Amino acid sequence: MHKNFKNIDKVVFGRGSFSEMEGILAEKRNDNDKFFLFVVDKYFEGKELAKRIPAATNDVVRFIDVDPHEPTTDQIDSLRDEILAGHGLPAGVIGIGGGSIMDIAKAVSLMFTNEGSSTLYQGLNLIKKPGIYHLGVPTISGTGAEVSMTAVLTGPVKKLGLKCDWTVFNQVILDPELIASVPVDKWLYTGMDTYIHCIESENGIKNNAYSHAYAEQALKLCREIYLGDNAGQTAENDDKLMVASMMGGLSLTYSEVGVCHAMSYGLSKIFGEKHCYANCLVFQHLDEFYGEGVTELKQMLVKHNITLPQGLSKNWSDAEITAMAEVAYNLPFMWHHAIGDDWKEKVNIDFIKDLYKRL
Numbered sequence: 001m002h003k004n005f006k007n008i009d010k011v012v013f014g015r016g017s018f019s020e021m022e023g024i025l026a027e028k029r030n031d032n033d034k035f036f037l038f039v040v041d042k043y044f045e046g047k048e049l050a051k052r053i054p055a056a057t058n059d060v061v062r063f064i065d066v067d068p069h070e071p072t073t074d075q076i077d078s079l080r081d082e083i084l085a086g087h088g089l090p091a092g093v094i095g096i097g098g099g100s101i102m103d104i105a106k107a108v109s110l111m112f113t114n115e116g117s118s119t120l121y122q123g124l125n126l127i128k129k130p131g132i133y134h135l136g137v138p139t140i141s142g143t144g145a146e147v148s149m150t151a152v153l154t155g156p157v158k159k160l161g162l163k164c165d166w167t168v169f170n171q172v173i174l175d176p177e178l179i180a181s182v183p184v185d186k187w188l189y190t191g192m193d194t195y196i197h198c199i200e201s202e203n204g205i206k207n208n209a210y211s212h213a214y215a216e217q218a219l220k221l222c223r224e225i226y227l228g229d230n231a232g233q234t235a236e237n238d239d240k241l242m243v244a245s246m247m248g249g250l251s252l253t254y255s256e257v258g259v260c261h262a263m264s265y266g267l268s269k270i271f272g273e274k275h276c277y278a279n280c281l282v283f284q285h286l287d288e289f290y291g292e293g294v295t296e297l298k299q300m301l302v303k304h305n306i307t308l309p310q311g312l313s314k315n316w317s318d319a320e321i322t323a324m325a326e327v328a329y330n331l332p333f334m335w336h337h338a339i340g341d342d343w344k345e346k347v348n349i350d351f352i353k354d355l356y357k358r359l
């Protein structure tokens with residue numbers, strides 16, 4: 001079946017475009033109980049960006065610490081319940097931060113209109129009703145969360161997204177000035193999420209002319225940003241990375257991710273590793289699946305003086321490795337894309353455990 005996916009309704013791109021937010025929100029201010037919920041990475045609390053948030057007197061601003069753990073179903077449910085009980089139903093949710101904040105904003109916007117725990121909706125098209133208006137402002141580029149139809153959450157049983165057309169942001173503001181303060185290691189890890197999205201999208205049975213077009217351009221930009229003659233954290237490269245992130249997200253939306261992301265989910269679920277970093281930890285060991293991509297990743301690491309740890313699995317118990325393998329195995333759409341229609345004949349828990357033992 002061909003995908004009929006929903007894209008973002010509106011996008012503003014360009015340096016200084018953060019200042020457009022107040023005007024964009026004005027037309028929505030009288031919806032529901034006439035206030036906005038801003039969810040903002042705690043990193044910005046007390047900093048200049050926080051002072052620029054166009055919050056009115058009755059708006060609610062929540063600074064959320066996303067380090068070291070990624071969003072959880074309990075966190076989303078608690079935030080929803082707190083806001084509804086204390087303030088009512090927002091006119092909209094605005095997320096300002098990295099991929100985790102983007103996912104929190106998307107998820108809570110859905111849960112304001114869908115009853116029960118968010119654990120009930122982890123999967124494809126399980127959401128019953130459209131969420132409220134939601135706007136995303138990424139301050140780290142690479143995850144593609146600003147464009148994806150998934151809000152990834154870690155629950156008590158599984159790490160899996162709320163995935164449907166209604167998850168997609170109504171509006172995104174892409175202001176490259178906001179990513180200038182990202183430390184070099186996070187700049188690379190998050191950028192590698194885009195890079196890996198595209199490598200996995202390209203190397204699988206669901207790749208097609210549509211997904212390829214986005215991946216091809218995003219990979220070109222990533223190579224310029226991380227390996228080119230002018231590689232590094234420059235204003236021009238920040239512009240490129242913000243665009244590459246969106247294109248990488250669109251590529252995987254019409255194709256799929258693969259082995260690295262399946263294993264990354266296991267690593268994040270069992271050990272709480274941040275998604276982008278977990279991707280890099282795994283991807284460096286997947287030569288037989290993504291050989292050229294793995295070689296380029298290692299070149300990027302060397303160029304930017306970043307070293308990934310080795311020998312992690314020596315400190316893991318067999319029970320922990322098995323638990324990760326079970327999480328990864330239960331993402332069949334990723335294995336199907338990467339391995340093919342006969343993936344179940346080639347992939348089992350022991351096969352995945354052996355992959356984890358490389359780390």
